[in-house]
Amino acid sequence: MSPSRWWSKPPPPDASIEVFRDGVGELLREGQVVGHLASSLSEFRTLFSPRQLQWWVWLVAVWPDGSRERSIEDYPPWSYVNHIKHGYIECDEWSTERRGRYEFRWLPAAEAAAAWEFLPIQPSDF
Numbered sequence: 001m002s003p004s005r006w007w008s009k010p011p012p013p014d015a016s017i018e019v020f021r022d023g024v025g026e027l028l029r030e031g032q033v034v035g036h037l038a039s040s041l042s043e044f045r046t047l048f049s050p051r052q053l054q055w056w057v058w059l060v061a062v063w064p065d066g067s068r069e070r071s072i073e074d075y076p077p078w079s080y081v082n083h084i085k086h087g088y089i090e091c092d093e094w095s096t097e098r099r100g101r102y103e104f105r106w107l108p109a110a111e112a113a114a115a116w117e118f119l120p121i122q123p124s125d126f
Contacts, residue, residue, distance in 0.1 A: 011043055011055045016085065020057045024112040024121070027061065027089070028103040035063045037089065037104060038121045044075070057081055058126035061094060062119045069094045071126045 021041040026033045038060050043053040054075055061069040072093055074080040083089050083104075090101040107115060115121070 008045065008050075009052045011053045014055065017041065017055050017057070017081070019106060020081070022112065022116065023106060024115040024119075025084070025104050025106040028105070031103075034102070035061055035098075036115060036119060037061050037084075038116070038119070038125065040123070040126045059089075060121070060125045061091075061098070062121065062125075063098070066119075068125060069098070 018041070020039040023039040025037050025039075027035040027037055040058040042056045042058070044056045045051075045053055057074045057080070058071050059074065059080060060071045063069075069091075070093070072080065072091065080089060080091070087104055088101055089104050092099050106112070
């Protein structure tokens with residue numbers, strides 16, 4: 001255990017958030033895949049609750065031409081995460097021509113792992 005973690009409590013277990021750990025899903029418009037959304041799950045501490053770690057989700061959109069949007073983060077009380085759980089994402093932070101609402105569906109774990117290699121997605125993307 002790292003020295004900085006001996007006094008920290010891990011984030012509360014949440015099975016619904018685990019899908020964001022190295023996940024990849026498809027971004028769709030009118031039923032057609034127009035890009036992918038990769039996710040990374042980590043932990044952080046806040047000044048308001050320094051002993052209780054919180055879940056922290058990072059997202060990055062990858063487009064068919066290989067370009068990427070700047071990563072976006074989400075944390076409780078969740079905005080992007082809640083949208084994704086309901087099958088869509090709406091992002092006004094992406095490049096102008098790609099802003100808006102997309103349908104979203106997760107890839108199965110084996111396909112997500114392959115997508116990390118194919119796209120390719122690197123930890124530095126987040």
